[in-house]
Amino acid sequence: MATVELSFSALPVHVRTARLIVTAVARRSGVAEALLDEVRLAVGEACSRAVEAHRLHCPDEPVRLELNAADRRFEVIVSDTVPGDDPAGGIPPVHAAEDFEFALGDGTADLGLAVIAGLADHVDIETTPKGVQIRMSWPAEAEASV
Secondary structure: OOOEEEEEOOOOHHHHHHHHHHHHHHHHOOOOHHHHHHHHHHHHHHHHHHHHHHHHHOOOOOEEEEEEEEOOEEEEEEEOOOOOOOOOOOOOOEOOHHHOOOOOOOOOOOHHHHHHHHHOOEEEEEEEOOEEEEEEEEEOOOOOOO
């Protein structure tokens, strides 16, 4: 399946649309029906987090999503453009679900990351000078039909 790219304005109302699109693409990519709620919820958390970061730091920049199905995996990447070197933006780098903590550098809770870690089969979070990228994936049992 080719990459599906989606970008949307940093408005909470667009998170629902992103969840619907991701769920439809996941279904067509072969993700089991039993996992679709987990995909929808994890993507909603990641998009909501990105929207909130954009609203605070760069409201005119769009939130970006990439959807891929390859090697029997369905992958979603949610990217924001809040610089990691911004003291109020970014998150500490996390590379495994067991590394997730309920606190950021400033001590505030980030329950959304814990929720994502519990819902996705695999999660990588990367903070760069250009922003934060949350990469989530799930098994895709059937051949992609998109």
